[in-house]
Amino acid sequence: LWTPAQIIEDQIARVREQVGDRHVLLGLSGGVDSSVVAALLHKAIGDQLTCVFVDNGLLRKNEGDQVMETFAKHMGVKVIRVDAEQLFLDKLKGEADPEAKRKIIGNTFIDVFDAEAAKIEGVDFLAQGTIYPDVIESAAAKTGKAHVIKSHHNVGGLPETMKLKLVEPLRELFKDEVRKLGVELGLPYDMVYRHPFPGPGLGVRILGEVKKEYADILRDADAIFIEELHKADWYHKTSQAFAVFLPVKSVGVVGDGRRYEWVIALRAVETIDFMTARWAHLPYELLEKVSNRIINELAGVSRVTYDVSSKPPATIEWE
Numbered sequence: 001l002w003t004p005a006q007i008i009e010d011q012i013a014r015v016r017e018q019v020g021d022r023h024v025l026l027g028l029s030g031g032v033d034s035s036v037v038a039a040l041l042h043k044a045i046g047d048q049l050t051c052v053f054v055d056n057g058l059l060r061k062n063e064g065d066q067v068m069e070t071f072a073k074h075m076g077v078k079v080i081r082v083d084a085e086q087l088f089l090d091k092l093k094g095e096a097d098p099e100a101k102r103k104i105i106g107n108t109f110i111d112v113f114d115a116e117a118a119k120i121e122g123v124d125f126l127a128q129g130t131i132y133p134d135v136i137e138s139a140a141a142k143t144g145k146a147h148v149i150k151s152h153h154n155v156g157g158l159p160e161t162m163k164l165k166l167v168e169p170l171r172e173l174f175k176d177e178v179r180k181l182g183v184e185l186g187l188p189y190d191m192v193y194r195h196p197f198p199g200p201g202l203g204v205r206i207l208g209e210v211k212k213e214y215a216d217i218l219r220d221a222d223a224i225f226i227e228e229l230h231k232a233d234w235y236h237k238t239s240q241a242f243a244v245f246l247p248v249k250s251v252g253v254v255g256d257g258r259r260y261e262w263v264i265a266l267r268a269v270e271t272i273d274f275m276t277a278r279w280a281h282l283p284y285e286l287l288e289k290v291s292n293r294i295i296n297e298l299a300g301v302s303r304v305t306y307d308v309s310s311k312p313p314a315t316i317e318w319e
């Protein structure tokens with residue numbers, strides 16, 4: 001019988017054997033997989049682990065601070081936070097094509113991560129939060145069996161020039177097992193059971209060109225939506241929920257004047273495997289509350305819409 005505690009014990013032994021007294025580098029994203037790897041490796045090898053957390057400016061509200069709080073402050077993990085918001089914004093400037101934006105964000109991440117890694121001396125291993133479905137997906141992609149719809153950056157995304165050996169303690173595990181490991185390792189429940197968040201982050205939730213002004217509005221709108229979902233006990237009844245920034249101006253009446261402001265779309269879906277999904281039938285009262293709060297609290301938003309498209313043919317993300 002495999003319990004989370006046993007898997008952890010087993011992996012700790014394996015990691016210690018593989019790594020010895022050498023040093024491991026990990027790209028910490030704040031997502032479940034890399035978080036669990038960080039907690040596991042910290043338990044296995046302590047200070048021989050250094051994490052690099054790249055803040056690309058496209059994260060959810062307060063996400064960067066929360067990652068530092070959890071890992072650096074509470075757990076004592078060595079984490080280097082790189083504030084790269086301006087660099088990402090500069091690189092994305094003028095680019096409106098979704099796949100091109102994904103490539104820019106992926107490549108910039110690699111550049112920043114590489115530059116940071118080069119500053120750390122004596123690293124022999126690179127840890128990754130690869131899980132079993134990633135292994136399958138990338139194998140399928142290599143043999144051309146999978147129709148690769150979007151460029152993901154989980155497996156094999158890091159440069160080969162970084163001649164580091166890989167440490168991938170989650171390679172044989174499914175997501176639900178990884179979550180159980182996370183809880184067993186003492187990670188906060190809310191972090192372990194958080195909805196998935198795409199690698200390119202808000203970069204693909206701001207339609208078209210990414211601008212800081214848009215990202216800031218979107219972060220606030222998204223935080224309101226998620227907060228109200230939690231309050232209404234709907235967060236865990238949906239598989240993924242988020243706000244999308246639509247760079248179109250729509251009219252709103254303020255006093256006796258007409259003001260043209262941005263539009264926010266809300267997306268919430270129920271799904272088992274993220275291959276197909278049904279739009280979540282959220283209560284009207286909840287949608288009403290979220291909409292009122294977003295329009296009243298956020299300058300620059302005049303209208304909120306709810307996405308009632310299912311996948312297929314609509315994808316979960318808007319880009």
Ligand code: XMP
Pocket residue numbers: 102150151152153196197198199200240274311314315316317318319
């Ligand atoms: P779609 O939009 O294809 O999304 O229905 C399915 C799942 O994949 C996530 N997604 C991404 N994750 N990089 C990622 O790491 C990406 O470029 C990307 N695009 C979509 C999406 O959030 C959903 O969970």
